[in-house]
Amino acid sequence: MKVQCELCPKSCIIEPGQRGDCRVRINIDGVLRTVVYGYPCSIHVDPIEKKPLFHFLPSTNILSFATAGCNLHCKNCQNWEISQANPEDVPAIFYPPQRLIELTQNNRCLSLAYTYTEPIIFYEYTIDTAKLARQVNIRNVLVTAGYVNKEPWKELLKYVDAANIDLKAITDDFYRQVCSATLKPVQQALILAKASGILVEVTNLIIPTLNDNPDHIRQLARWVKANLGSETPLHFSRFFPRYKMRNLPATSLQTLDMAREIAISEGLHYVYIGNIQSKEGQNTYCPGCNILLIERIGYGYTIQRNQLKDGCCPKCGTEIYGVWK
Amino acid sequence: MTRRKFIQKLLSTAAAIITGTWALAKKANPRKFVRAVKLDKYPGPLTTLRNISKQSKWSG
16 A cells, blocks of 8 residues: 655655655555664764854754755755665664663763754654653754655654754755755745744855855845844855766855855844855854954864853843854 | 345445445555654664764765
8 A cells, every 4th residue: 555755745655665755764564664763874973063053052062963865865965975875775873762862971962963864854763862852951953954844843843952954045946956855845944943942043055056146145145034033044055066966166265255245235143154264254243243252263163262141242232142051 | 136136236236336446545545644653674784883973074
């Protein structure tokens, strides 16, 4: 008997013995089963700024993990070796939720990131781990493309503290042609996440010739401001030629600076550039008096100076959006 | 044909139609799931935990 997976907007109808588009949800005897529950293919302790999250527990380490598979198929995927692979081809480690929690505690991490591939496709593993994490005061962070249906997303958000959600472009054409997805569900997921009260940061990876049009960048910044608020941090990230998109050059610093300037001119308070070293694009400035509040160096993963006082600007007292401790 | 035989035939025909329609409807309308049930066996190779304190090479 066929089954239909209603986790993400793809709504895959799966024949017996076959899998959904994400490669990890399989129809066995008329029952939908997940083959990656408890089997991460990657576990690392990363600086939280790497996610990137610049407004959530700065300078702390976060235990980060992923399973194989993804429900998007971005031609530019940076992690395609694990996201676009069948679990059969990716070695995994047996780590059920309780062991992940213990590992997080043993490594003195305050939070746990469901990242690298797509936490939505290992939904059951994500939600069970997140529930356990909550019980021992470990914070849950999602790094996701946000391509998920409304009901399961709302259920998951109950256990999430922060998320970095990709807004890969502001046109549906881009989502269809580059990611084999659609724009609207992502926008809906962003709005729901913000409305749920969790900390939300947004990432837009800029690919030369595909989504670097200044008008589109302006539209994207306007959409973020109008729907998520001017306080929502926006990260413009550098593209590198990878996977099926090796014919394009890496994004230039000038393009990223241009995007940042546009977004700031549209009224966003915290706009960053990532995957590249930059003089100002990784720092946090006060939206009230414009003084430098947090200075980051390298790729932005290391904090050189943090002047925040109880989450506020020490000079003018403006409250800075974020979870600072 | 006696009345009893006629009713028997009518009932068996009706049952066959209902069963066939049910089977077709079942095939056409898949069972819907949001949550998947975990499969105990991973289909790929298993490995052991390596040095996790080394920063990941993956994006995110």
